[in-house]
Amino acid sequence: MADRRRITVSAVGDLALVRFLDRKIVDPSNIEEVGDEIFQLLEKDKFKNVILNFDGVEFLGSAALNKLIMMDKKVKAAAGKLRLCALRAEIMEVFTITKLSRVFDIKKTEADALKAFGVDI
Amino acid sequence: MADTAWEWSLHEHIPSSSVSGHELIERYIRVxxxxxxxGRDLFHVQLAVEEAIVNAITHGNHESPDKTVEVELHVSRLATSMRIQDQGAGFCPDALPDPTEDENLESPHGRGVMLIKQMMDKVDYNARGNQVTMLKRRSESAG
Structure with a gap:
């Protein structure tokens, strides 16, 4: 398994359940690392679907949003699906204001996101 | 500018690096x-100052070691103001594409400036477009 510094990953079949280790996703080099580590899940580890669980993430800015858009495109290009979950209210407001809530499939809880992939826990 | 007396102020010129920018933002947030x-008020300020300082460092000064970003911050229990100026050519915020239009939703441009406008009570750019001044009043100012 790859040496990961920014995320933890649990595998559920071809689904990667990703959690973030940073409370704030702001520093450009950290955002790059987060992106690289998630891209590796698709390209190297051959996961098809991804859940990003934002539990514990307190802050992110537009640079992180741009990276998420790139991830979404990459997952879709590989015929997979990206879902986000457990966003705190302030971060959800950012998705709503920017209308990115229309681009991303956002679920309230990790259980909801898993269920949307047909995984019952 | 605000209807309150400032209780803490800072005026500094910082290097055009994200490390310096984030160190300053962390100090500001602690204050x-x-x-x-x-809560929500603090998040809005953090987002606005983050977007403004990152814009100044990356788009304004292009992370040049020869250029600095001037930051002036004021804080009280009721309001806070931020003035951020870079040494770049400036930009016209009104000329940016609307990032919420369907055709721009997945474009990386204009989202930070739009978020600043949405989350602050007052936002002004100077004529050259290399300085932004922002004011946020606390919505729950009972404390």
């Missing part, structure tokens, strides 16, 4: 917390 800022 805001000391003055009772929290």
């Amino acid at each position: 805001l917390e000391q003055f009772g800022w929290d």
